[in-house]
Amino acid sequence: MRTRSGRDAARGGADTAAGRASGERHTARHTVGGRRLVLGKDGRLTAYARTDDGLLRWTELRPGGPQWTGPEFFPVADLSDLTVVQGADSYVHFLGRREVRRADGPPAVDIVHAIQYQTGRPVTEWRSLGNAHQDREKGARFGAPAGAVSGSGRVYVFARNAGGGVMLRREAPTGKWEAWQDLKGSQVRDGMAAVVHDSGRIELFAAGEGIAMRWQQETPDGDFRREPNVPLRVAPGTVAVLPTGPERVTYYWADPDQGGLVAHRPGQWVIPIGGAPDGEPVSALRAELDGYDCTVLAHRDLDWQVSFAVCGTENEQAGVWWTPTGERALGAPGLALDGHGRVVVAVIDPDGRLRVARQADAPGLSLGAWVRV
Numbered sequence: 001m002r003t004r005s006g007r008d009a010a011r012g013g014a015d016t017a018a019g020r021a022s023g024e025r026h027t028a029r030h031t032v033g034g035r036r037l038v039l040g041k042d043g044r045l046t047a048y049a050r051t052d053d054g055l056l057r058w059t060e061l062r063p064g065g066p067q068w069t070g071p072e073f074f075p076v077a078d079l080s081d082l083t084v085v086q087g088a089d090s091y092v093h094f095l096g097r098r099e100v101r102r103a104d105g106p107p108a109v110d111i112v113h114a115i116q117y118q119t120g121r122p123v124t125e126w127r128s129l130g131n132a133h134q135d136r137e138k139g140a141r142f143g144a145p146a147g148a149v150s151g152s153g154r155v156y157v158f159a160r161n162a163g164g165g166v167m168l169r170r171e172a173p174t175g176k177w178e179a180w181q182d183l184k185g186s187q188v189r190d191g192m193a194a195v196v197h198d199s200g201r202i203e204l205f206a207a208g209e210g211i212a213m214r215w216q217q218e219t220p221d222g223d224f225r226r227e228p229n230v231p232l233r234v235a236p237g238t239v240a241v242l243p244t245g246p247e248r249v250t251y252y253w254a255d256p257d258q259g260g261l262v263a264h265r266p267g268q269w270v271i272p273i274g275g276a277p278d279g280e281p282v283s284a285l286r287a288e289l290d291g292y293d294c295t296v297l298a299h300r301d302l303d304w305q306v307s308f309a310v311c312g313t314e315n316e317q318a319g320v321w322w323t324p325t326g327e328r329a330l331g332a333p334g335l336a337l338d339g340h341g342r343v344v345v346a347v348i349d350p351d352g353r354l355r356v357a358r359q360a361d362a363p364g365l366s367l368g369a370w371v372r373v
Helices: 017-023
Strands: 037-039 045-050 054-060 068-075 079-086 092-100 108-116 127-130 146-149 155-160 166-170 181-184 193-196 202-207 212-217 224-226 240-245 248-254 261-264 271-274 283-289 292-300 305-312 323-328 334-337 343-348 354-358
Touching: 037 334, 045 068, 045 079, 045 343, 045 354, 068 354, 079 146, 092 146, 092 155, 108 155, 146 193, 146 202, 155 202, 181 224, 193 240, 202 248, 240 283, 271 305, 283 334, 283 343, 292 343, 305 343, 323 354
Parallel strands: none
Antiparallel strands: 037 045, 045 054, 054 068, 079 092, 092 108, 108 127, 146 155, 155 166, 166 181, 193 202, 202 212, 212 224, 240 248, 248 261, 261 271, 283 292, 292 305, 305 323, 334 343, 343 354
Protein backbone atom coordinates (compact mmCIF):
# COMPACT_ATOMS: atom_id res chain seq x y z
CA MET A 1 0.00 0.00 0.00
CA ARG A 2 1.49 3.33 -1.08
CA THR A 3 1.92 5.98 1.63
CA ARG A 4 2.92 9.61 1.32
CA SER A 5 3.10 12.49 3.78
CA GLY A 6 2.20 16.15 3.33
CA ARG A 7 3.46 19.42 4.81
CA ASP A 8 2.09 22.92 5.08
CA ALA A 9 2.89 25.28 2.26
CA ALA A 10 3.95 27.64 5.02
CA ARG A 11 4.85 26.31 8.46
CA GLY A 12 2.40 27.38 11.09
CA GLY A 13 -0.84 27.17 9.13
CA ALA A 14 -3.86 29.16 10.18
CA ASP A 15 -4.97 29.68 13.77
CA THR A 16 -8.60 29.96 14.78
CA ALA A 17 -9.51 32.97 16.88
CA ALA A 18 -10.62 30.68 19.70
CA GLY A 19 -7.35 28.79 19.50
CA ARG A 20 -5.33 32.01 19.71
CA ALA A 21 -7.28 33.32 22.66
CA SER A 22 -7.20 30.22 24.84
CA GLY A 23 -3.88 28.88 23.55
CA GLU A 24 -2.08 31.85 25.03
CA ARG A 25 -3.26 30.75 28.46
CA HIS A 26 -3.21 26.96 28.06
CA THR A 27 -0.50 25.16 26.12
CA ALA A 28 -0.33 21.36 25.96
CA ARG A 29 2.50 19.84 27.98
CA HIS A 30 1.57 16.15 27.76
CA THR A 31 -0.34 13.79 25.51
CA VAL A 32 -3.06 11.57 26.97
CA GLY A 33 -3.19 7.80 26.96
CA GLY A 34 -5.77 5.79 25.08
CA ARG A 35 -7.87 7.67 22.51
CA ARG A 36 -6.13 10.96 21.69
CA LEU A 37 -8.49 11.59 18.77
CA VAL A 38 -12.15 10.46 18.87
CA LEU A 39 -15.11 10.57 16.50
CA GLY A 40 -18.41 11.69 18.00
CA LYS A 41 -21.90 10.52 17.14
CA ASP A 42 -22.42 13.75 15.16
CA GLY A 43 -19.43 12.98 12.89
CA ARG A 44 -17.07 15.57 14.41
CA LEU A 45 -13.60 14.77 15.69
CA THR A 46 -12.26 15.83 19.06
CA ALA A 47 -8.57 15.91 20.06
CA TYR A 48 -7.30 15.81 23.64
CA ALA A 49 -4.08 16.66 25.46
CA ARG A 50 -3.29 17.97 28.91
CA THR A 51 -1.43 20.69 30.73
CA ASP A 52 0.15 20.44 34.15
CA ASP A 53 -3.20 21.36 35.72
CA GLY A 54 -5.97 20.14 33.45
CA LEU A 55 -7.41 18.81 30.21
CA LEU A 56 -7.28 20.51 26.79
CA ARG A 57 -9.84 19.87 24.05
CA TRP A 58 -10.04 20.83 20.36
CA THR A 59 -13.24 20.18 18.38
CA GLU A 60 -14.05 20.19 14.67
CA LEU A 61 -16.61 22.82 13.69
CA ARG A 62 -18.30 20.43 11.26
CA PRO A 63 -17.85 16.80 10.16
CA GLY A 64 -14.80 16.41 7.92
CA GLY A 65 -13.24 19.73 8.99
CA PRO A 66 -11.08 21.53 8.23
CA GLN A 67 -11.83 24.23 10.86
CA TRP A 68 -11.44 23.52 14.57
CA THR A 69 -12.25 25.34 17.81
CA GLY A 70 -10.06 25.33 20.89
CA PRO A 71 -8.21 24.59 22.91
CA GLU A 72 -10.80 24.60 25.66
CA PHE A 73 -9.44 24.08 29.16
CA PHE A 74 -11.00 21.93 31.88
CA PRO A 75 -9.16 22.24 35.19
CA VAL A 76 -8.22 19.18 37.20
CA ALA A 77 -5.27 19.54 39.53
CA ASP A 78 -2.53 17.09 40.49
CA LEU A 79 -2.91 14.61 37.61
CA SER A 80 0.11 12.42 36.97
CA ASP A 81 -1.59 10.39 34.20
CA LEU A 82 -4.74 10.68 32.10
CA THR A 83 -6.24 8.18 29.67
CA VAL A 84 -9.27 8.52 27.37
CA VAL A 85 -11.68 5.72 26.43
CA GLN A 86 -14.88 5.75 24.39
CA GLY A 87 -17.91 3.48 24.46
CA ALA A 88 -20.17 2.28 21.66
CA ASP A 89 -22.60 5.03 22.71
CA SER A 90 -19.86 7.58 21.80
CA TYR A 91 -19.58 8.83 25.40
CA VAL A 92 -15.98 9.78 26.18
CA HIS A 93 -14.60 8.77 29.58
CA PHE A 94 -11.55 10.32 31.24
CA LEU A 95 -9.62 8.25 33.78
CA GLY A 96 -6.85 9.97 35.70
CA ARG A 97 -4.36 9.18 38.42
CA ARG A 98 -4.30 12.03 40.93
CA GLU A 99 -1.31 12.48 43.24
CA VAL A 100 -1.64 15.11 45.96
CA ARG A 101 1.60 15.90 47.75
CA ARG A 102 1.54 16.13 51.53
CA ALA A 103 3.90 17.77 53.95
CA ASP A 104 4.03 14.62 56.06
CA GLY A 105 4.62 11.26 54.43
CA PRO A 106 3.79 9.88 51.01
CA PRO A 107 1.37 11.56 48.59
CA ALA A 108 -2.34 10.76 48.57
CA VAL A 109 -3.17 8.90 45.33
CA ASP A 110 -6.59 8.18 43.87
CA ILE A 111 -8.22 7.47 40.51
CA VAL A 112 -10.64 10.07 39.14
CA HIS A 113 -13.31 9.81 36.44
CA ALA A 114 -15.23 12.30 34.29
CA ILE A 115 -17.45 12.02 31.20
CA GLN A 116 -18.13 13.98 28.02
CA TYR A 117 -21.56 12.90 26.76
CA GLN A 118 -21.60 14.70 23.41
CA THR A 119 -19.13 16.37 21.07
CA GLY A 120 -18.30 19.88 22.27
CA ARG A 121 -20.40 19.61 25.42
CA PRO A 122 -19.06 20.27 28.94
CA VAL A 123 -17.10 17.66 30.87
CA THR A 124 -18.81 16.43 34.03
CA GLU A 125 -17.49 16.83 37.53
CA TRP A 126 -14.40 14.75 38.28
CA ARG A 127 -15.35 12.05 40.77
CA SER A 128 -12.94 9.98 42.82
CA LEU A 129 -12.90 6.20 42.44
CA GLY A 130 -10.54 5.93 45.37
CA ASN A 131 -7.54 3.66 45.80
CA ALA A 132 -7.45 -0.11 46.31
CA HIS A 133 -5.07 0.34 49.29
CA GLN A 134 -5.94 1.76 52.69
CA ASP A 135 -2.28 1.96 53.73
CA ARG A 136 -0.74 5.29 52.65
CA GLU A 137 2.63 3.81 51.74
CA LYS A 138 1.06 1.19 49.49
CA GLY A 139 -1.51 3.64 48.16
CA ALA A 140 1.25 5.94 46.92
CA ARG A 141 2.47 3.10 44.67
CA PHE A 142 -0.92 2.57 43.04
CA GLY A 143 -0.48 2.74 39.27
CA ALA A 144 -1.91 4.63 36.31
CA PRO A 145 -5.37 3.56 35.07
CA ALA A 146 -6.27 1.77 31.87
CA GLY A 147 -9.90 1.47 30.90
CA ALA A 148 -12.59 0.11 28.62
CA VAL A 149 -16.35 0.42 28.18
CA SER A 150 -18.22 -2.85 27.76
CA GLY A 151 -20.92 -3.44 25.17
CA SER A 152 -23.57 -2.59 27.78
CA GLY A 153 -21.92 0.77 28.53
CA ARG A 154 -20.35 -0.19 31.86
CA VAL A 155 -16.96 1.43 32.56
CA TYR A 156 -14.05 -0.81 33.62
CA VAL A 157 -10.93 0.61 35.28
CA PHE A 158 -7.70 -1.38 35.69
CA ALA A 159 -4.64 -0.31 37.68
CA ARG A 160 -1.43 -1.88 38.99
CA ASN A 161 -1.40 -2.33 42.75
CA ALA A 162 1.54 -1.89 45.11
CA GLY A 163 2.35 -5.60 44.99
CA GLY A 164 2.58 -5.71 41.19
CA GLY A 165 -0.83 -7.27 40.51
CA VAL A 166 -3.88 -5.90 38.68
CA MET A 167 -6.89 -4.34 40.36
CA LEU A 168 -10.28 -3.87 38.70
CA ARG A 169 -13.10 -1.49 39.55
CA ARG A 170 -16.20 -1.38 37.36
CA GLU A 171 -19.66 0.05 37.21
CA ALA A 172 -22.52 -2.15 38.37
CA PRO A 173 -25.65 -2.54 36.20
CA THR A 174 -27.28 0.08 38.46
CA GLY A 175 -24.63 2.66 37.59
CA LYS A 176 -22.99 2.51 41.02
CA TRP A 177 -19.35 1.45 41.32
CA GLU A 178 -18.45 -2.00 42.60
CA ALA A 179 -15.58 -2.49 45.06
CA TRP A 180 -12.00 -2.96 43.86
CA GLN A 181 -11.34 -6.56 42.79
CA ASP A 182 -7.93 -8.27 42.70
CA LEU A 183 -7.23 -9.98 39.35
CA LYS A 184 -3.78 -11.12 40.55
CA GLY A 185 -0.69 -11.08 38.32
CA SER A 186 2.94 -10.39 39.18
CA GLN A 187 5.47 -7.62 38.45
CA VAL A 188 2.88 -5.84 36.31
CA ARG A 189 4.04 -2.55 34.82
CA ASP A 190 2.04 0.54 33.98
CA GLY A 191 0.82 0.78 30.41
CA MET A 192 -1.76 -2.00 30.29
CA ALA A 193 -4.00 -2.27 27.22
CA ALA A 194 -7.71 -3.11 27.34
CA VAL A 195 -9.94 -3.85 24.35
CA VAL A 196 -13.62 -4.57 23.76
CA HIS A 197 -14.57 -7.36 21.34
CA ASP A 198 -17.57 -7.12 19.01
CA SER A 199 -19.45 -9.34 21.46
CA GLY A 200 -18.94 -6.77 24.23
CA ARG A 201 -16.39 -8.92 26.09
CA ILE A 202 -13.31 -7.15 27.46
CA GLU A 203 -9.74 -8.42 27.19
CA LEU A 204 -6.76 -7.02 29.14
CA PHE A 205 -3.04 -7.29 28.37
CA ALA A 206 -0.27 -6.45 30.85
CA ALA A 207 3.50 -6.72 30.59
CA GLY A 208 5.66 -8.05 33.40
CA GLU A 209 9.32 -8.94 33.80
CA GLY A 210 9.91 -11.12 30.75
CA ILE A 211 6.28 -12.25 30.53
CA ALA A 212 3.01 -11.14 28.96
CA MET A 213 -0.19 -11.58 30.98
CA ARG A 214 -3.71 -11.63 29.62
CA TRP A 215 -7.20 -11.72 31.12
CA GLN A 216 -10.51 -11.98 29.29
CA GLN A 217 -14.20 -12.32 30.03
CA GLU A 218 -15.98 -15.49 28.98
CA THR A 219 -19.25 -13.57 28.63
CA PRO A 220 -20.04 -9.85 28.31
CA ASP A 221 -19.80 -8.19 31.76
CA GLY A 222 -18.85 -11.56 33.26
CA ASP A 223 -15.92 -12.53 35.44
CA PHE A 224 -12.36 -12.35 34.14
CA ARG A 225 -10.37 -15.49 33.43
CA ARG A 226 -6.59 -15.27 33.51
CA GLU A 227 -4.86 -16.88 30.55
CA PRO A 228 -1.48 -18.67 30.89
CA ASN A 229 1.56 -16.38 30.95
CA VAL A 230 3.54 -16.16 27.72
CA PRO A 231 7.35 -15.67 27.83
CA LEU A 232 7.59 -12.43 25.84
CA ARG A 233 9.71 -9.35 26.44
CA VAL A 234 7.76 -6.10 26.20
CA ALA A 235 9.20 -2.59 26.58
CA PRO A 236 7.24 -0.94 29.43
CA GLY A 237 4.57 1.54 28.38
CA THR A 238 4.57 0.64 24.68
CA VAL A 239 1.60 -1.75 24.34
CA ALA A 240 -1.30 -0.91 22.01
CA VAL A 241 -4.18 -3.10 20.85
CA LEU A 242 -6.49 -3.13 17.84
CA PRO A 243 -9.50 -5.36 17.05
CA THR A 244 -8.56 -7.03 13.73
CA GLY A 245 -11.10 -9.83 13.30
CA PRO A 246 -14.16 -11.50 14.81
CA GLU A 247 -13.26 -11.81 18.50
CA ARG A 248 -9.58 -11.37 17.53
CA VAL A 249 -7.12 -8.60 18.35
CA THR A 250 -3.58 -7.69 17.41
CA TYR A 251 -1.18 -6.31 20.03
CA TYR A 252 1.69 -4.01 19.15
CA TRP A 253 4.66 -3.13 21.35
CA ALA A 254 8.34 -2.26 21.24
CA ASP A 255 10.93 -5.01 21.54
CA PRO A 256 13.26 -3.97 24.42
CA ASP A 257 16.19 -5.88 22.88
CA GLN A 258 15.94 -4.88 19.20
CA GLY A 259 14.22 -1.52 19.65
CA GLY A 260 11.71 -1.97 16.80
CA LEU A 261 8.00 -2.65 16.94
CA VAL A 262 6.36 -6.07 16.82
CA ALA A 263 2.85 -7.36 16.13
CA HIS A 264 1.37 -10.29 18.03
CA ARG A 265 -1.93 -12.17 17.95
CA PRO A 266 -2.49 -14.50 20.90
CA GLY A 267 -1.50 -18.04 20.01
CA GLN A 268 0.73 -16.96 17.12
CA TRP A 269 4.35 -15.91 16.61
CA VAL A 270 5.62 -12.38 17.19
CA ILE A 271 6.12 -10.47 13.90
CA PRO A 272 8.82 -7.75 13.72
CA ILE A 273 7.47 -4.67 11.88
CA GLY A 274 10.38 -2.22 12.16
CA GLY A 275 10.13 1.40 13.19
CA ALA A 276 12.11 3.18 15.89
CA PRO A 277 9.67 4.01 18.72
CA ASP A 278 10.68 6.27 21.58
CA GLY A 279 9.03 4.32 24.40
CA GLU A 280 5.37 5.20 23.80
CA PRO A 281 2.56 3.08 22.35
CA VAL A 282 2.13 2.98 18.58
CA SER A 283 -1.22 4.34 17.36
CA ALA A 284 -3.26 1.80 15.37
CA LEU A 285 -6.38 2.22 13.24
CA ARG A 286 -8.35 -0.06 10.95
CA ALA A 287 -9.47 1.55 7.68
CA GLU A 288 -10.62 0.62 4.19
CA LEU A 289 -8.11 1.87 1.60
CA ASP A 290 -8.61 1.26 -2.14
CA GLY A 291 -11.18 -1.37 -1.25
CA TYR A 292 -8.83 -3.31 1.07
CA ASP A 293 -9.12 -3.88 4.81
CA CYS A 294 -5.97 -2.18 6.12
CA THR A 295 -4.25 -1.31 9.37
CA VAL A 296 -2.71 2.16 9.70
CA LEU A 297 0.09 2.60 12.25
CA ALA A 298 1.80 5.78 13.48
CA HIS A 299 4.50 6.41 16.06
CA ARG A 300 7.05 8.97 17.24
CA ASP A 301 10.71 7.99 16.97
CA LEU A 302 13.70 8.82 19.16
CA ASP A 303 14.14 12.18 17.39
CA TRP A 304 10.45 13.03 17.92
CA GLN A 305 9.74 12.53 14.21
CA VAL A 306 6.32 11.04 13.38
CA SER A 307 6.15 8.19 10.86
CA PHE A 308 3.24 6.10 9.63
CA ALA A 309 2.75 2.82 7.80
CA VAL A 310 -0.02 0.78 6.20
CA CYS A 311 -0.41 -2.99 5.87
CA GLY A 312 -3.19 -5.45 5.17
CA THR A 313 -5.07 -6.19 8.36
CA GLU A 314 -3.53 -9.26 10.03
CA ASN A 315 -0.93 -9.40 7.24
CA GLU A 316 2.07 -7.71 8.86
CA GLN A 317 4.25 -10.62 7.77
CA ALA A 318 3.99 -9.35 4.17
CA GLY A 319 6.08 -6.32 5.20
CA VAL A 320 5.57 -2.93 6.84
CA TRP A 321 7.29 0.17 5.42
CA TRP A 322 7.45 3.36 7.45
CA THR A 323 7.02 6.80 5.86
CA PRO A 324 8.22 9.91 7.73
CA THR A 325 5.73 12.78 7.86
CA GLY A 326 8.30 15.50 8.45
CA GLU A 327 6.47 16.48 11.65
CA ARG A 328 7.87 16.46 15.18
CA ALA A 329 5.59 15.71 18.12
CA LEU A 330 5.51 16.21 21.86
CA GLY A 331 4.19 12.68 22.38
CA ALA A 332 2.47 9.79 20.64
CA PRO A 333 0.25 10.73 17.66
CA GLY A 334 -3.48 10.12 17.44
CA LEU A 335 -5.31 8.34 14.59
CA ALA A 336 -9.01 8.29 13.70
CA LEU A 337 -11.43 8.22 10.80
CA ASP A 338 -13.29 11.50 10.29
CA GLY A 339 -16.99 11.92 9.54
CA HIS A 340 -16.33 11.19 5.85
CA GLY A 341 -14.29 8.04 6.53
CA ARG A 342 -10.89 9.65 5.85
CA VAL A 343 -7.82 8.85 7.93
CA VAL A 344 -6.75 11.74 10.19
CA VAL A 345 -3.43 12.04 12.04
CA ALA A 346 -3.17 14.48 14.95
CA VAL A 347 -0.05 15.44 16.92
CA ILE A 348 0.88 17.93 19.61
CA ASP A 349 3.86 19.82 18.24
CA PRO A 350 6.88 20.78 20.37
CA ASP A 351 5.26 24.20 21.01
CA GLY A 352 2.23 22.51 22.55
CA ARG A 353 -0.13 23.21 19.62
CA LEU A 354 -2.38 20.78 17.79
CA ARG A 355 -1.43 19.88 14.21
CA VAL A 356 -3.68 17.80 11.97
CA ALA A 357 -3.23 16.09 8.59
CA ARG A 358 -6.04 14.43 6.66
CA GLN A 359 -6.08 11.70 4.01
CA ALA A 360 -5.80 13.20 0.54
CA ASP A 361 -7.86 12.17 -2.49
CA ALA A 362 -5.23 9.84 -3.97
CA PRO A 363 -4.54 6.10 -4.18
CA GLY A 364 -3.14 4.40 -1.11
CA LEU A 365 -2.76 6.61 1.94
CA SER A 366 -1.47 10.09 1.13
CA LEU A 367 -1.65 12.85 3.71
CA GLY A 368 -2.66 16.37 2.74
CA ALA A 369 -1.11 19.52 4.16
CA TRP A 370 -0.66 19.77 7.91
CA VAL A 371 -2.86 22.39 9.58
CA ARG A 372 -1.88 24.03 12.84
CA VAL A 373 -4.88 24.73 15.08
